[in-house]
Amino acid sequence: MKIGIIGLGLIGGCLGLDFRSQAYKVLGVSRQQSTCDIAVEKGVVDESSTSLELLATADLIFICTPIHLLVPTLEKLTPYLKPQAIVTDVGSVKGAIVANCSRLWPNFVGGHPMAGKTEQGINAAQLGLFVNTPYLITPLESTPHFAVKILTEIVEKLGCQIYYSSPEEHDRAVAWISHLPVMISTSLIQACAEEQDLNIRQLAENLASSGFRDTSRVGGGNPELGLMMAKYNRQALLISLTNYRQNLDEIIDYIAGEKWQELEKILVSSNQYRDNFIQ
């Protein structure tokens, strides 16, 4: 089995290292010749090229480009593919991506590894990034079973916990736990930045400690990624944002009206419910 990887950044690089450590032959494609060279040097891939033609012999191909390049990349790739080749992606939204990619290539199976780290790029690639992290596979009803089965078998070797859902369920779930947090965390930073009293703003900056650091972390992250979430998961994100605002309004109402029992009830239930998320 030959595995192809398009886009040799952090995720593509980690996939390559893991698969090669299990004796798969890995072929890597990057737009940058310099990245291709690093990939071979670091042992991320066996062979690399800036041309998609390299993947003519690949059996399973992971497209690891930024979200907005997924569909155009697959469009350019299909002329080179073996008829039975399976294509998957690692994009963090699935609805539109899976629909479009499946039209371009019937053996397409959407996927989303929920792993990452702050450092980006191939130089941050490491062995074992995916161990014990969730990996979501999002087939359509029309997706061939053999394609889902082979992707599952390969992803299992990364040490992931595999989940299955429809692309739409995926998008609504990640809106809650990934995309909504980015927007509320961004709003926090923005609101603080708009404090008009310079003394207070400076004091806030000086006093900020771990609570602020954690709550503002994803809002201070990569702006491009935040924009892509909003663009590609707009509808699910808007649903989450609207529900979130209702909850926020409730809390504001309780504090404004000094309804302390109601506020306490919410604080207690949040304290308990959070455990469901944090295994």
Add this chain to the structure above:
Amino acid sequence: MKIGIIGLGLIGGCLGLDFRSQAYKVLGVSRQQSTCDIAVEKGVVDESSTSLELLATADLIFICTPIHLLVPTLEKLTPYLKPQAIVTDVGSVKGAIVANCSRLWPNFVGGHPMAGKTEQGINAAQLGLFVNTPYLITPLESTPHFAVKILTEIVEKLGCQIYYSSPEEHDRAVAWISHLPVMISTSLIQACAEEQDLNIRQLAENLASSGFRDTSRVGGGNPELGLMMAKYNRQALLISLTNYRQNLDEIIDYIAGEKWQELEKILVSSNQYRDNFIQ
């Protein structure tokens, strides 16, 4: 110089350990005899008692009780105090506390160490918790200079970065960086808990990773503490919440209206502005 500590929890315990390591004599008062015993055993205090009378010889007293007990504790303490004794507190809100305490005891100086850890109680006490953390001192215009000077000299020995502000400036600053984050983080957990589609809710719980963990951390914290923040810093917190909601509405509006350039501008400026907080 004899130092008194009332309330031998995490903060009181850490103060005791640090001051004793610098050869100050430390007297500790707790409501629980068992806590008094542990405090002596662990070397947190030289002497301990469940009675405030122990502090009759103390020169500087730190009240480290929960916020709602600060004023009642000082009321009971004053009959025992030496006339020149200085009293301070470590409460996380200052406005009402400092006003009331200064009326009860003119040599009262408000203070707020911005240090902590997840574990609570005297058994979590450790040396050096305050090193390189901010410590805010919040005198009134009427506060005697000698009292501020002596508190400053003692707090400097903890290795803190000392800042001064009015109690009101303090409360508005911590509303931004400490109390607002708790409320928006609570709203996040609540909103996720209210997802009606069980499949999606379960998927969200399974997929949640570091982004959700960090953004929800302070919302899943001690409910009592959250309630106290809201009760005792209600006005400043409401101002922060209102401004925050305006920013959130703006982001919702941009996403709903597909105003991607405006959204990008906010994401970029948040990414940059966050550095002001994270030294």
